[in-house]
């Protein structure tokens with residue numbers, strides 16, 4: 140089993156980042172989201188699950204939205220509005236509580252959920268974020284909306300923690316840097332991605348790049364928090380440099396659990412690096428990920444920057460279309476049904 144290299148462990152201890160309150164917790168403290176198998180009518184669920192944008196979400200609801208389990212889940216969230224702070228039908232303001240510097244270009248933004256409420260998120264889903272007062276704006280003058288996946292478990296009450304990497308030219312992330320505690324940001328969600336069910340797959344492969352790791356972490360954390368979930372998970376995580384690795388301390392902790400195997404890839408590794416170097420390619424997929432021969436018993440999740448998505452799986456065609464599977468995963472023998480692109 141892969142164990143984090145000494146250099147990662149050292150980096151994990153050495154980063155001047157804030158401690159993140161929510162960690163892997165025992166089952167007894169975790170609200171369960173496991174549900175029975177999806178009914179036959181949910182043929183289009185995978186299509187709807189990949190919806191990401193607000194226009195897509197509107198269309199999705201207009202078309203009847205979710206079938207089966209996910210429909211009842213979202214309905215339950217809305218019915219349970221008294222205990223849930225957010226809504227997937229409108230943007231609601233949350234107050235910024237604290238900004239904790241994480242590393243050289245990322246910070247954890249802690250937002251307050253009023254009255255110790257839940258966010259309403261489930262695994263895997265994310266939140267759409269926009270600024271108050273219609274700022275920032277895109278090149279056409281429209282408000283910028285971006286998806287973010289909190290790193291805290293979905294059953295967290297009273298706050299959500301967003302780990303956000305700042306891009307020098309990034310419209311939303313540069314705006315976020317201007318926020319001070321007490322300022323408000325608008326949130327809409329949950330925005331469903333993929334309904335994860337414990338033990339649905341024997342093995343899961345995950346390929347992440349940079350800040351694309353947060354949706355991957357959401358599933359990993361869900362499995363780690365559920366000892367009943369026997370799924371074996373292999374995560375291939377690519378970054379430019381060691382100091383860019385997000386959630387390093389969490390990966391170190393997760394690696395002690397025999398269900399998880401983690402392999403770091405760096406474009407520019409330091410001299411003492413014992414992980415992998417270079418991009419995640421077909422050879423790496425064949426070397427580390429579970430075999431495509433497992434058929435329906437294996438699933439691979441991919442979330443990374445555009446260049447990595449192109450090389451590993453091909454991009455999503457649209458919010459509602461995963462697009463053809465090409466690149467390293469196709470070269471390694473996987474088919475489109477075995478892969479989910481965030």
Ligand SMILES: Cc1cc2nc3c(=O)[nH]c(=O)nc-3n(C[C@H](O)[C@H](O)[C@H](O)COP(=O)(O)OP(=O)(O)OC[C@H]3O[C@@H](n4cnc5c(N)ncnc54)[C@H](O)[C@@H]3O)c2cc1C
Nearest residue numbers: 285286287288302303304306308309310311312350353444
């Ligand atoms: C489902 C989902 C969940 C996400 N969760 C998170 C999260 O929890 N934390 C987080 O930090 N980000 C997350 N992202 C990415 C986030 O939505 C934004 O794309 C990112 O914050 C950049 O937005 P921006 O407006 O600042 O940059 P933009 O103005 O959109 O782009 C600025 C420049 O940065 C480049 N760029 C944009 N995004 C990336 C990227 N991911 N990697 C490399 N280059 C990029 C663009 O090509 C452009 O040149 C998530 C994305 C998805 C699809």
